[in-house]
Amino acid sequence: DIVMTQAPLSVSVTPGESASISCRSSKSLLHSNGITYVYWYLQKPGKSPQLLIYRMSNLASGVPDRFSGSGSETDFTLKISRVEAEDVGIYYCGQLLENPHTFGAGTKLELK
Amino acid sequence: QVKLLQSGAALVKPGASVKMSCKASGYTFTDYWVSWVKQSHGKSLEWIGEIYPNSGATNFNEKFKGKATLTVDKSTSTAYMELSRLTSEDSAIYYCTRKYYGYNYWGQGVMVTVSS
Numbered sequence: 001d002i003v004m005t006q007a008p009l010s011v012s013v014t015p016g017e018s019a020s021i022s023c024r025s026s027k028s029l030l031h032s033n034g035i036t037y038v039y040w041y042l043q044k045p046g047k048s049p050q051l052l053i054y055r056m057s058n059l060a061s062g063v064p065d066r067f068s069g070s071g072s073e074t075d076f077t078l079k080i081s082r083v084e085a086e087d088v089g090i091y092y093c094g095q096l097l098e099n100p101h102t103f104g105a106g107t108k109l110e111l112k
Numbered sequence: 113q114v115k116l117l118q119s120g121a122a123l124v125k126p127g128a129s130v131k132m133s134c135k136a137s138g139y140t141f142t143d144y145w146v147s148w149v150k151q152s153h154g155k156s157l158e159w160i161g162e163i164y165p166n167s168g169a170t171n172f173n174e175k176f177k178g179k180a181t182l183t184v185d186k187s188t189s190t191a192y193m194e195l196s197r198l199t200s201e202d203s204a205i206y207y208c209t210r211k212y213y214g215y216n217y218w219g220q221g222v223m224v225t226v227s228s
Contacts, residue, residue: 039214041157048207048218049157060216092157096214100173101147101159 002027002095006104013083014112021078021107023093028073029056037097040069040078043106044089052091053078085111114138116208116219123225124198131194132222134208141189142166145211148182148193151221152204162211163191198226 003026013019023038030036040053051060053069056076066081080087088111094103119133134146147162161172163182170182179202181194195202203226209215 041215048221049209049215050218051214051216054214054216058213060214094157094215096211099159099171100175103157103159105156 001100002029002098002102004093004095004102004104006091006093006107008107009105010108010110012110012112013080015084016082019080019083019109021080021091021093021109023071023076023078023104025074025076025095027097029076029095029097030073031097036071036073037095038069038071038076039094039096040067041092041094041103042087042089043092044086047089049092080109083109083111114210114217116210116217118206118208118219118222121223121225123227125228126199126226128198129194129196130198130224131192132206132224134191134193134219136189136191136210139210141184142186146184146191147209147211147215148180149207149209149215150204151207160193160206165189165191195224198224200226202226 005024007022029038036056038056041049043049057069068079090106092103115137117135122130124130142165145162148160150158160176163170165184183192205221207221208219210217
């Protein structure tokens with residue numbers, strides 16, 4: 001199985017500042033079709049996860065452009081610019097390149 | 113708008129089975145894979161498997177083969193997951209989710225508690 005390793009486990013951010021979360025995969029997520037099959041999700045407290053970023057760098061519908069995704073074949077970054085109170089929750093990276101689809105352990109974002 | 117409405121919480125005894133539902137609305141049910149994801153208390157997300165409603169084709173995480181059974185009822189746009197031979201390790205929240213450029217819609221989750 002592809003292992004997704006996130007860092008840090010938690011991050012505390014002052015509102016208005018930016019935050020970055022890293023994710024590393026145990027195998028390249030770059031398909032021969034040129035698509036990198038890494039995704040980012042946010043699970044707000046008591047809610048279901050929601051999709052933020054698909055295929056490494058594409059913003060999902062309705063997601064503020066304060067969120068952005070980037071990376072290489074195995075190393076990925078989610079950046080949140082100008083963090084707001086509504087961004088609090090647990091962020092997960094995930095891969096859809098191979099079955100079983102796997103997720104990282106999550107990064108908890110809190111406000112200072 | 114797209115919605116996935118899941119059945120209510122379940123309290124089941126060890127060794128028993130539980131079947132939960134996921135009713136889709138707002139889109140053509142047969143056009144998209146439906147996946148099921150487990151979230152144990154305070155833990156991360158674990159992919160169980162997926163089903164393509166149009167054909168009934170399934171893919172499973174090896175870990176859940178023999179544990180989970182996925183079915184659909186196209187007439188009611190509902191996906192089902194049955195978990196068998198339940199143990200305390202199966203106590204968790206189970207989500208259904210639609211796969212399209214990622215898991216872009218999620219149900220509200222079903223909390224399953226296995227206890228005697």
